[in-house]
Amino acid sequence: MASWTSKLSRWAEERWRVKAILSPILDTEVTDYKKKVRFCWGGMTFALIVIELLTGVFLAYYYQPTVKGAFQSIAFITDQVHLGWLVRGIHHYASYLIIVTVVVHMMIVFFRGAYKPPREMTWVSGVFLLLLCFAFSFTGYLLTWDQRGYWATRIGTGMASEIPLIGEYLMIFLQGGYGVKQPTITRFFVSHVIVLPVMLIGLLVAHFFMIRRQGVKEPF
C-alpha cells in the first residue's frame, strides 16, 4: 500500500503536473563539501528570519502602536499572555542572533572570494539585505517605547539630521514631525511589520534564486 504522501503527490500530479516545476527545485543533491558549518551561516540566518516572521505575527496580535499602549501592551504580552514571555523573548534574542549570523555569513563569503563574478549580484542583494536588517533593528528598537528605545531613536534621527542640506527634512520625515512622538511610533510600526518584511521577502527570493542558479562557490 502506498504511503499517504505518495498518494497525495500522485493526486497533485494528476491535476496540476507539479513535478515538472518542483523537481528541479527540490531534487538537488547536497554535495559533501557543503556539509560543513561554514556553509550553514546563510541558512541559519534564513531560519532565524522565519522565526522572526512567525513570532512577529504572534506579537502583532497584542501589540498596540500608541504612546499610551505600546509599553503596556508589551508588559501585558510578557506577564499575562500564555507563553507571551517566550514569544517575545525569542523575537528579541533571535534579532540579535541574526546580526551575528549575517556578519559571519558575510565574512565567510568575503574570505572565500565567493562575491566575485559571476556571483557579484548575489553579493549586492546581500548588502541590501544587511541594510534591511539594520532598518528592522532600528524600527523594532523604538516599538517597546521604553527609555532605551526612545533615546536610541532620538540618537538615530539626530544623526540623520546632521546630514548637510537634507538633514532636517530627513529627520522630520523619519519622525513624522518634530520630536519622537506618536507619529514616530506609527511610522516605525508600519515599516517594521509591513514595508520592511515585504522588501525582505522580495530580496530573499532574488538572493536564493541566484544561489540556486549558480550554485555555491566550490572550494579551491
Added chain:
Amino acid sequence: MDEVKAIEKENRAPSVSRRKLLRLITAILGLFGLGAIVSSVVAFLTPPRSALKKVGGWQVVGTLSEFKEAQSLSKVYFGLPILLMKEEAEFRVFSAICPHLGCIIQWDQKKKSFLCPCHDAFFDKHGKVLKGPLKDALLPFEFKVEGETISVKLPEEKLQGYPSWFRITMISGV
C-alpha cells in the same frame, strides 16, 4: 549633381524612424508619469505643515520663594529641562540640555560653573564654555518675574547656529 547628392547624404541627420521617435516620446512621457508617482508618494509620506507643532511662548515655571533653599532650580518648560539661577539680585535661566550631545547639565556649586557629566564640559555662570568638546554656549531663556511667579520663554531667534537636533528639540519639546 551626383556629387551634391553624395555630400547631402553624408551630412544628413541620423535617421530616426517614426517608430523610434514614438518610442522615445513614450519613454519621456513615461518618465514624467513615474516622476509624478514617486514625488506624490514622497509628498504623502512627508508630514504636513499642520502636523509640525511648535512649543513656545511664556510659561509659568516657579516662584521666587523656592530660591530660599537653593541657588539653582531645575524646572521643566514644555517637557524640556531648564535651570533657573539666582545670585543675589541677578537672575538667569538656561536650557539644561547640553548643546554638545544632549545630556542634562547641572550647577556645580563648588566650582561655580555648569557641568555636563557626559563629556566633562564646564560653562561659566553666563553659559559660556570654559572647557569641553563644544563651542556652543548654553541657550539662555527669556524670563520675567511678576510678583512671586517666574515665567520663562524660549528665545527662538537665538537658536540659529546651534546643531539642528538641538534646534528641533527646542521647538518641539519632549
